[in-house]
Every structure is written in structure tokens, then in C-alpha cells.
Amino acid sequence: MAPPIHFITGNANKLREVKAILEPKIEIQSQSLDLEEVQGTIEEIANWKCRRAADLVNGPVLVEDTALCFNALGGLPGPYIKWFLDKTGHQGLNNLLAAYEDKSAEAVCTFAYSPGPGHDPIIFQGRTPGRIVPARGPSNFERWPGWDPVFEYEGKTYAEMESSEKNQISHRARALKKLQTWFESQQGTSA
Template structure:
């Protein structure tokens, strides 16, 4: 793999995600990360399938290296749902609605997952980096963050992601873990 300081397009229109990922990647990442809004098909299936399909489609559309990210939130009580469809739930009912969905259930456990797909070119095989954090769904609290940050409380902590300082969240979030896996991969490539 060619290691350069070329542009890697992060296919997102979410400025918060872009800022968070740039902060997590640091200065020694071999690409300059830029966001690019591209309308991708909405795939259905398991998370790995969705990320691979989105990554290949994006690489073809921009004809170059891309990074896509897919976040999911799975409730244990619902067998892992809403999973990769959580953004539609958030758009419709918000973090408060996610919390209310589990009101009749004793089990409030959930897993927040981030999958980052990387494709160097339209003919490359996508590489997927994963990060998963266990926690629970709580009544929304906090004033920073986005998505389900307000109602997701990581296991062993008393704060939601939204109540944490960005620096603290960036040391343990599902996105942090996926980005770290990506950084390790690129460091190994650089060292070879």
C-alpha cells in the first residue's frame, strides 16, 4: 500500500464526526482527512456488509481513497436492534425515545459499535476497523455530543457520553476504538 500525505475522503456530512475523527487520528496519520458529502445507497444487512458496500460505492464515486463510518446501537433486550438503523430511530424519536423504548424492559444493556471502512481505490478490497463499547440506555443527560451520546452510559461509569469532556470521551468511545484499530493498521503498513 502506498503511504502518502494525499487526501482521504471521509464520506460524511456530520461536522461533529469529522472533527472527532480528525482529533483521534492525530498529526502522523498518512492521509489528510477531508469530508465529502456523497449520496450513498442505504444498504440493509449486518453492519460489516453495510460498511463494505458503502465503502466500495464511495470509492467508485470519488475515484480514490475513502473512509466511511457506520455507527450502531444494539439493545440486548431487542436482540441487537435497532443496530445499524439507529439513526432513523434518532431522527424520529430522539434520545428520549430510545430511552422510552426500554421502559417496560428490565434489561437496559446496550452495545455501541463503530465500524470504519477504508478503501484505497475503487478496485481495492475494503478493510473494516471495529470498536464496541458495552453500556446501558439511561434517561438522556448532558449537553455535548450528538446522536445517542445523551442516553448511552458506558459500563462502569456514571456519566453518559454527552456528559463527558470530549477528551475523556475520545479515550474510550466506540469511535475511538475503531480509529485506534485503523491507526495501528496504518502504522504497521508504514513500518513495513
């Protein structure tokens, strides 16, 4: 059996969501690392985080980066949503789009996997289209990503969904399904 993969997160709720989707086929262990935040595209950020984590852990790692892209703003705040939300709150995210008719957005989750130091990360990305709405429902996460109440998919915000429902359609679930398919294709080969 393959060694467990170190999922680099300090967020217990995010860990629970990843484990619910990947286990028991892929064993996940949580490891919290304080990785420097870098600027770049969604893919560049995930790639850098994965390389750095693989060096620090000296083994297989999985990192995740989440973005919320507003179409009216050319994809911003994108991977910087954490800081936008921290500074503006839910109402501030809505205010960013106040001057625009287009409230559409895309939730993007990028996972990067590396079997260890010196290996190029493999990127798995999931995208869920939606729109930005005034906050509804409780926050599913005690901290990041706290934008669940303002991201609506087919009439419900992520915060209004049960975990099992969200795990079927979320950007994270879509990325994890790609990762799971890739791991299944690697069984019997040297991944």
C-alpha cells in the same frame, strides 16, 4: 507521503473527532457524498458504503457506520438507530426498553477503508459497552449521532463527557485506534 484519505461525512463534529484521533499521522480530508442507505449487518453496510464511495471519489476513502445495539432487543436498533432516534427521540429509545429489566447496550462503530476502486474494503470495528438511561447532558452533535445523552458508560453519558474523555473510550475511538495501528503496520509497504 501518502495521499490524504477522503473521510465521507457531512458532519463537522464527527470530522473533528476523527481528525483529533488520526492526524497528523494520517491526513484526513472531508468529502460529503449522498450514499444510498442499504440494509444488512453492520459490516455489510460499511462494506457497501466504502465500495460505493471509492468508486465515486476514485481514490482512498474512509467511511463510518455507527450502531447502537440494545441487548434486550437482540441488537436492535443496531445500524438503524438514526431512524429510530429520528422517529422516537430520546424518550422513545428509553420506551423501547421499558418492558425489559436489561437496559444494557453496545455502541458500535465500524470504519471501512479502501485505497480506491476495485479494492476490498478493510473493516475496523470498535465497541463500547454501556446502558440506556434517561437523557442527561447536552448533545455533543448538532445532528447524528444524537443519542449521546442516553448512552451511559461507567456512570456518565457520552453527552456529559468532555470531548477528550470521550475520544479515549468511545466506540469510534476504539475503531480508529485499530485503523491507526493498521496504517502504522503498512508504512513502507504498498497499502
